Amino acid sequence: xxxxxxxxxxxxxxxxxxxxxxxxxxxxxxxxxxxxxxxxxxxxxxxxxxxxxxxxxxxxxxxxxxxxxxxxxxxxxxxxxxxxxxxxxxxxxxxxxxxxxxxxxxxxxxxxxxxxxxxxxxxxxxxxxxxxxxxxxxxxxxxxxxxxxxxxxxxxxxxxxxxxxxxxxxxxxxxxxxxxxxxxxxxxxxxxxxxxxxxxxxxxxxxxxxxxxxxxxxxxxxxxxxxxxxxxxxx
Numbered sequence: 001x002x003x004x005x006x007x008x009x010x011x012x013x014x015x016x017x018x019x020x021x022x023x024x025x026x027x028x029x030x031x032x033x034x035x036x037x038x039x040x041x042x043x044x045x046x047x048x049x050x051x052x053x054x055x056x057x058x059x060x061x062x063x064x065x066x067x068x069x070x071x072x073x074x075x076x077x078x079x080x081x082x083x084x085x086x087x088x089x090x091x092x093x094x095x096x097x098x099x100x101x102x103x104x105x106x107x108x109x110x111x112x113x114x115x116x117x118x119x120x121x122x123x124x125x126x127x128x129x130x131x132x133x134x135x136x137x138x139x140x141x142x143x144x145x146x147x148x149x150x151x152x153x154x155x156x157x158x159x160x161x162x163x164x165x166x167x168x169x170x171x172x173x174x175x176x177x178x179x180x181x182x183x184x185x186x187x188x189x190x191x192x193x194x195x196x197x198x199x200x201x202x203x204x205x206x207x208x209x210x211x212x213x214x215x216x217x218x219x220x221x222x223x224x225x226x227x228x229x230x231x232x233x234x235x
Contacts, residue, residue: 003233005170006119007163007191009181010129013201014116015106017131024102025049031098032074036091038081048077064150067132071096104137109203111222116143118226124170128162128179130186145170157186163194178216178232180225184208188215197232199225 011017033040052073062069075092120143127147135141148165150156174195181187182201200215217228
C-alpha cells in the first residue's frame with residue numbers, strides 16, 4: 001500500500017508542552033507585574049488561569065480559539081485593574097506576545113527534528129493540532145505542507161474536521177495516509193475512524209486505554225518511527 005501523506009500532532013508528539021506552558025505563563029505574569037502591577041494585585045497566576053477557564057465556560061465559541069481566549073482574558077483583567085479600554089487592548093497585545101514567544105521556544109524530543117527532515121524528503125507532512133504553536137517561530141514551517149489547528153479550522157480534535165482538511169489539501173484518500181499522535185482519542189481513535197493508519201506516540205509507555213480501537217503501530221522513541229511507517233506501507 002502506498003503511503004502519500006503523514007499527518008502529525010504537535011504538542012506532546014514533537015515536544016513536551018506542559019513545561020513550555022508553565023514557562024510561558026511565568027514570563028507573561030512577570031511582564032504583568034512590571035507593566036501593570038494593579039492586575040497582579042487582582043490576580044495571582046492561578047487566578048488568571050481560573051478566570052480564563054471561566055470565560056471559556058461563558059463563551060463556548062472561544063474554547064477552540066485559545067489565542068483569542070488568552071488575549072481576551074488579559075484585556076478584561078487589565079480593565080478590571082482600572083486602565084482605559086485602549087490601554088488594556090495595547091497591554092493585552094504585549095502580554096500575549098510575551099506568552100506566545102515563550103510558548104514557541106520548544107525542546108524537541110530526541111531524534112524528532114532529524115526524523116521530520118528525513119521524512120519530508122519523500123512524503124507530504126501536514127500538522128494537525130489543537131494548540132496554537134507557530135511553526136514559523138519554531139523554525140519548522142518549511143517541513144510541513146500545511147498546518148491545521150483548532151483556530152483556523154473552527155473545531156478541535158476529536159472532531160474530524162482537521163483530518164478532513166488535511167486529506168483534502170493533500171488530495172489523498174484516508175487509506176493512503178498515516179496519522180502520528182500521542183492522544184488515544186483525539187489522535188488515534190479519530191483518525192482510525194476515518195480509515196487512516198495510525199501510530200501512537202507513547203513515550204511514557206502507558207497502557208492503551210481503549211477497547212474499541214487500537215493503533216496500527218506504537219513508538220516509544222522517535223528513532224522508531226521510520227521503520228513503523230515502512231512496515232505499515234508494506235501491509
